[in-house]
Amino acid sequence: MPAAASPPGASSCAGCHGGGALPALAGQPAEAVTAAMLAYQAGERAPTVMDRIARGFTEAEIRAIAAWVSAPP
Template sequence: MRKHLYTAALCLAAGLLPAAGAATELTRGAMLANSCAGCHGTDGHSPGAIPSIADKSSAFIETAMKEFRSGARHGTVMGRHARAYTDEEIRLIAEFFGGESQ
């Protein structure tokens, strides 16, 4: 929980999250997905060589993240990122990018 509060504070400071009192309500999935923005883009459209995840289904994203977490899928950075998330958090991130939470 502490890690996620730290992440949210950094995102707020960087302007990635709305300030308190903003009209837009931030879902937990959106907050968790902010940690993906640096590589995959804020909307899942990668700004560079990293694969975009915007057009992937939530099932694909959830499966891929769990495979990264278990080591079944190789990645230079994703295994370390995915190990930090619970099954519920992975589901929320996948739903955010898959469009189910919007």
């Protein structure tokens, strides 16, 4: 994840998506992260903990998080 200050809620992403069993988010295209989060939020992806997490964010917050995780370190 980038060194810049994270938007609200984004710092918890690294806990699961920092590498390992779940897909790493660092360096992923912001558009892909945004699309995935919005799909979870809308119930269009298989329910996991992510559908509940995504519902806690506005679209603007999701876009800010996606831009942050996509930024180079």
